[in-house]
Amino acid sequence: MFTDDFEQGFEFNNYDEYGAHTGDPNLDNEYNKQQLKMPEIVKNFLVYFRNCVNEGLIFELQTLYETSWPKLTEDYFEKRPWPEESEVAALVDSDPVFMILYKELYFRHIYARIQGGPTLEQRFNSFYNYCDLFNYILSADVPVPLELPDLWLWELIDEFVYQFQSFAQYRARLQKKTAQELETLNSNNKVWNVLCVLNVLHSLVDKSNIKQQLEVCASGGDPDSVAGEFGSHSLYKMLGYFSLIGLLRLHSLLGDYYQSIKVLENIEIHKKSQYAHIPACLISTSYYVGFGYMMMRRYSDAIRTFSSILLYIQRTKQLFASKSYQHDQINKQTDQMYHLLAICLVLHPQCIDESIQQTLREKSYHEKMYKMQYGDLQEFENCFIFACPKFLSPCPPPVDSIPDDYSKEAIRHQTQVFMDEVQQQKMLPTIRSYLKLYTTLPIAKLATFMAQNKNNDGKFDVNKETQSLLIHLLCFKHKMKNVVWSKGSSGLEGKLESGSELDFYIDNDMIHIADTKVAHRYGDFFIRKILKFEDLNRKLHNLKL
Amino acid sequence: MAEAMKQTVAQMLKGIERYNPDNLPTLEHYVEIQSRENAYDLEANLAVLKLYQFNPNSFNIDITSQILLKALTNLPNTNFILCKCLLNERQLSEEPINEIIYLADILEQCDFQLFWTRIHSLPELTQKITGFLDSIRKFVCHVVGITYQTIEKAHLAELLGDVDDLTLKVWVNKYGWKEQGHLIFIANQDENIKTKNINEKIDFDSVGAIMASCR
Numbered sequence: 077m078f079t080d081d082f083e084q085g086f087e088f089n090n091y092d093e094y095g096a097h098t099g100d101p102n103l104d105n106e107y108n109k110q111q112l113k114m115p116e117i118v119k120n121f122l123v124y125f126r127n128c129v130n131e132g133l134i135f136e137l138q139t140l141y142e143t144s145w146p147k148l149t150e151d152y153f154e155k156r157p158w159p160e161e162s163e164v165a166a167l168v169d170s171d172p173v174f175m176i177l178y179k180e181l182y183f184r185h186i187y188a189r190i191q192g193g194p195t196l197e198q199r200f201n202s203f204y205n206y207c208d209l210f211n212y213i214l215s216a217d218v219p220v221p222l223e224l225p226d227l228w229l230w231e232l233i234d235e236f237v238y239q240f241q242s243f244a245q246y247r248a249r250l251q252k253k254t255a256q257e258l259e260t261l262n263s264n265n266k267v268w269n270v271l272c273v274l275n276v277l278h279s280l281v282d283k284s285n286i287k288q289q290l291e292v293c294a295s296g297g298d299p300d301s302v303a304g305e306f307g308s309h310s311l312y313k314m315l316g317y318f319s320l321i322g323l324l325r326l327h328s329l330l331g332d333y334y335q336s337i338k339v340l341e342n343i344e345i346h347k348k349s350q351y352a353h354i355p356a357c358l359i360s361t362s363y364y365v366g367f368g369y370m371m372m373r374r375y376s377d378a379i380r381t382f383s384s385i386l387l388y389i390q391r392t393k394q395l396f397a398s399k400s401y402q403h404d405q406i407n408k409q410t411d412q413m414y415h416l417l418a419i420c421l422v423l424h425p426q427c428i429d430e431s432i433q434q435t436l437r438e439k440s441y442h443e444k445m446y447k448m449q450y451g452d453l454q455e456f457e458n459c460f461i462f463a464c465p466k467f468l469s470p471c472p473p474p475v476d477s478i479p480d481d482y483s484k485e486a487i488r489h490q491t492q493v494f495m496d497e498v499q500q501q502k503m504l505p506t507i508r509s510y511l512k513l514y515t516t517l518p519i520a521k522l523a524t525f526m527a528q529n530k531n532n533d534g535k536f537d538v539n540k541e542t543q544s545l546l547i548h549l550l551c552f553k554h555k556m557k558n559v560v561w562s563k564g565s566s567g568l569e570g571k572l573e574s575g576s577e578l579d580f581y582i583d584n585d586m587i588h589i590a591d592t593k594v595a596h597r598y599g600d601f602f603i604r605k606i607l608k609f610e611d612l613n614r615k616l617h618n619l620k621l
Numbered sequence: 622m623a624e625a626m627k628q629t630v631a632q633m634l635k636g637i638e639r640y641n642p643d644n645l646p647t648l649e650h651y652v653e654i655q656s657r658e659n660a661y662d663l664e665a666n667l668a669v670l671k672l673y674q675f676n677p678n679s680f681n682i683d684i685t686s687q688i689l690l691k692a693l694t695n696l697p698n699t700n701f702i703l704c705k706c707l708l709n710e711r712q713l714s715e716e717p718i719n720e721i722i723y724l725a726d727i728l729e730q731c732d733f734q735l736f737w738t739r740i741h742s743l744p745e746l747t748q749k750i751t752g753f754l755d756s757i758r759k760f761v762c763h764v765v766g767i768t769y770q771t772i773e774k775a776h777l778a779e780l781l782g783d784v785d786d787l788t789l790k791v792w793v794n795k796y797g798w799k800e801q802g803h804l805i806f807i808a809n810q811d812e813n814i815k816t817k818n819i820n821e822k823i824d825f826d827s828v829g830a831i832m833a834s835c836r
Binding site: 271279282332333334335371372374427471485492496497500515546549551553554555559572574581594597598606 | 663674675776
């Protein structure tokens with residue numbers, strides 16, 4: 077009943093009354109007051125929203141969260157914050173739980189949309205609000221009577237980690253801070269402290285028994301049998317699951333790739349499951365997992381992870397195209413993953429799905445891959461910096477540091493680690509391009525090719541060239557043999573394999589080369605022709621003469 | 622000793638306890654034991670580096686060096702990279718970490734001759750790590766094992782750090798390789814390394830639907 081009233085009475089696009097100035101100074105004054113006052117429709121929305129939260133109307137909440145909130149934001153609060161806490165509290169009898177949830181959305185909006193970003197005070201208050209929320213959820217003796225849409229829970233955890241990231245970056249930029257601000261920051265070291273964030277995520281994981289649930293689930297059992305009182309409650313279960321993904325992201329941001337992948341034990345990221353139905357969550361998971369694999373030089377695993385999720389995105393694009401605020405994030409991450417995939421394929425050439433290959437043939441990617449293949453180190457670095465997570469240092473700069481910008485230190489370090497790896501491999505593409513032309517090739521002959529390639533007027537010492545070639549050949553074999561996952565509950569497991577498309581061995585002074593030959597694929601071609609023919613046939617039948 | 626500690630330490634690495642700085646003395650002691658007894662526990666060592674990352678004042682360069690050297694004994698695995706990612710720019714440039722980074726770099730490039738020259742000029746660096754040089758020889762044998770079908774004896778001896786005939790024999794036997802005059806036969810590689818042909822396989826299920834619609 078209330079729903080009807082709400083929709084009839086306050087159509088979201090009936091807001092013309094706020095639209096125009098009158099030109100009359102007195103009336104305009106009146107208008108400005110009106111602007112500051114909360115629009116009726118927003119008031120009603122908030123009151124209704126609170127009711128839905130209290131009554132646990134999950135489907136209604138979903139609409140309010142996914143549709144109404146963004147719509148009202150666009151209409152009334154595009155460039156300014158949502159109404160202050162005090163104004164809203166008056167409307168909802170200061171309902172404590174609703175106020176925490178409201179403030180979560182309020183601060184998230186400030187982070188996302190307000191020019192200049194949140195102030196120091198807002199960052200602090202948002203942190204305290206998260207503390208209130210998690211205290212409420214975690215310190216209860218029995219599961220709290222709260223149900224929220226899964227998408228909201230995912231975005232809540234993701235935002236929590238994001239705000240930590242944002243704070244750490246902000247904290248490390250000392251150069252523009254006033255003495256007052258530094259004083260406040262130094263005396264409040266607990267706020268947005270990394271241990272605090274880790275503690276919240278770990279507590280949510282523990283409270284929900286999600287690890288045990290996933291383990292039982294992976295072996296085909298019923299997760300409810302180990303879920304316990306809290307874990308069988310949807311709110312706790314999903315918060316637990318999303319916290320694992322939050323940990324994955326947090327560990328990646330700190331450069332801890334081993335932990336980041338380990339935390340996902342018992343989650344098979346390519347498999348559909350009852351937990352994995354939020355596209356943004358799936359995509360984010362694969363992004364960080366793939367990235368971790370790439371850094372560990374597990375290129376086959378990285379390529380498999382990226383291709384699989386990119387294929388999923390290609391196929392489901394239309395589904396989330398409508399929700400614009402998620403769409404931007406997904407698009408950005410997709411583009412980053414194509415860049416990472418391009419890097420991996422240059423370092424470790426391998427067959428991938430035809431439709432992903434198709435996208436990589438597009439001009440922008442193709443050019444970048446071409447440059448990387450020809451040893452353009454700057455291009456590697458550019459692609460990496462564009463596509464990597466926003467790394468951060470877990471600790472603020474020491475109190476006595478000179479006021480400088482320290483926020484780029486972590487990313488510089490991770491880039492350097494990656495570039496060291498690329499540097500070590502820089503001769504491999506050249507060797508590969510020669511080997512590709514032969515099935516057997518004497519070492520001395522290849523040494524001559526390599527020497528001539530160096531452009532030294534045809535003068536070189538064959539012995540020296542052979543010596544250095546032998547080193548490069550050993551390096552080639554070493555770098556192309558990576559750990560590859562095939563089964564097991566942990567993504568860290570796997571066996572050493574040579575997954576790249578070109579391989580070779582040396583028999584005394586002769587190189588024997590094995591390439592991968594891919595035959596033409598006719599299936600897709602015929603299917604398309606068949607469908608076209610069908611279509612034509614149908615049209616002909618429908619023709620009335 | 623290392624075995625006995627493994628269990629205790631595993632408990633310290635569970636959940637949020639992993640970040641408890643009070644565990645640092647025990648974990649650091651465990652690193653020393655690993656060095657002494659030629660044991661290895663990657664996870665515990667990463668936890669130490671993580672604690673240094675969170676508590677920069679506790680950073681211990683000697684322990685860090687041991688962790689990095691132990692990671693080198695684990696080549697061809699990429700444990701060294703994992704450790705490197707948890708340090709920062711400033712720490713990497715400190716003596717002797719910069720030296721270890723350089724050793725890792727030449728090992729990763731398989732420039733073994735250069736490695737042996739370098740390591741002989743730095744005898745104290747790896748003193749604490751029991752069995753360090755032999756671990757590197759194992760890595761050399763791994764790379765040789767995946768690269769060669771037959772290799773010149775002299776070249777192999779050189780890769781292993783100019784070892785004498787007797788030592789060479791020990792390594793050759795250990796891996797089941799065979800001496801054939803001036804050559805060493807490693808393994809028959811043409812069975813593992815051969816040209817792959819990828820042909821399209823279309824099974825009936827995947828075309829069933831379209832065939833049905835074409836009737």
